[in-house]
């Protein structure tokens with residue numbers, strides 16, 4: 431893993447190790463993938479202010495996200511199907527995050543269940559909730575996250591219906607994988623992935639099967655998931671979700687100043703500026719281009735985080751300079767996981783930490799909490 435110097439190196443390795451349908455599930459956006467690309471591209475437009483002859487000793491990346499201490503302000507974002515990038519993927523990524531001192535967020539659509547992840551971690555992790563039409567299932571899911579000691583609920587707002595990703599449709603993606611000749615070939619050419627996968631029993635949606643009414647086998651699962659996302663979810667629902675949960679609440683998927691202002695009255699502790707990694711509304715603005723306006727809209731009345739397009743510690747720094755209190759990474763840790771399991775996730779975090787630290791120093795700053803727009807040249 432030490433040979434991987436960038437997140438792009440980890441991506442190359444993941445491409446070689448993970449069957450095509452699952453690798454492309456991560457490396458894809460909706461429709462033309464324009465927003466997926468813009469998330470990354472727009473970071474490159476932001477220029478850093480180089481400063482010299484500043485004491486660069488005793489640097490610190492430590493910070494807080496929703497009141498929790500973090501070794502650097504970078505959390506692992508919730509990603510579905512993570513246990514298909516690598517066997518037991520969510521458990522391994524959660525352990526890597528815990529050891530590194532950053533938050534891990536488990537997706538509703540994970541392969542390993544809340545209880546699986548709880549069984550291999552000792553610090554609280556965060557749980558991401560999709561609101562389904564089956565409210566009894568949602569109530570139980572919230573209660574299970576509470577029982578597992580999760581310290582934050584991340585409520586995803588930008589997936590009331592599914593965006594279309596052409597690669598997934600062309601690949602015939604499913605969990606567990608189908609066994610058509612095409613899929614068998616994709617797996618046969620990835621023997622290490624197969625060996626790991628044979629060693630685990632976790633190959634389907636662990637939070638759903640056996641917990642949702644009528645979902646016992648695979649065919650019932652696929653029809654359940656495609657019908658269940660709640661298209662009527664509204665601002666009013668946040669109230670009962672917040673009351674039932676009773677803990678820290680983060681709203682994920684805010685990309686508009688007006689929505690950001692509305693979230694101020696929701697009782698949430700933080701918002702994540704996000705377009706779901708370009709996987710939902712293709713044509714939407716990149717996350718980093720919306721961040722300054724959203725930070726200005728909410729002022730210091732609420733913590734603002736960002737995800738989407740972060741591929742280096744420099745990107746993290748740019749988001750922090752624009753006023754994000756924290757950032758979240760999806761694909762960077764998924765590529766690490768696919769490339770080398772837990773060691774790969776650790777490597778992804780190490781790469782980002784090193785880049786963040788050196789960039790901060792060369793910008794003349796010693797404490798990540800002091801970064802601000804003064805460290806940048808341009809406004810987006």
Ligand SMILES: Cc1cc2nc3c(=O)[nH]c(=O)nc-3n(C[C@H](O)[C@H](O)[C@H](O)COP(=O)(O)O)c2cc1C
Pocket residue numbers: 455456457469507508509510511537538539558586682704705706707708709737738739740758759760761762764
């Ligand atoms: C493969 C994959 C699966 C995802 N699944 C979920 C999910 O289950 N729930 C959710 O809220 N967001 C999900 N997301 C979105 C991420 O939480 C996050 O917003 C996005 O990955 C950030 O962009 P990045 O991958 O460029 O870092 C997923 C993203 C990817 C790449």
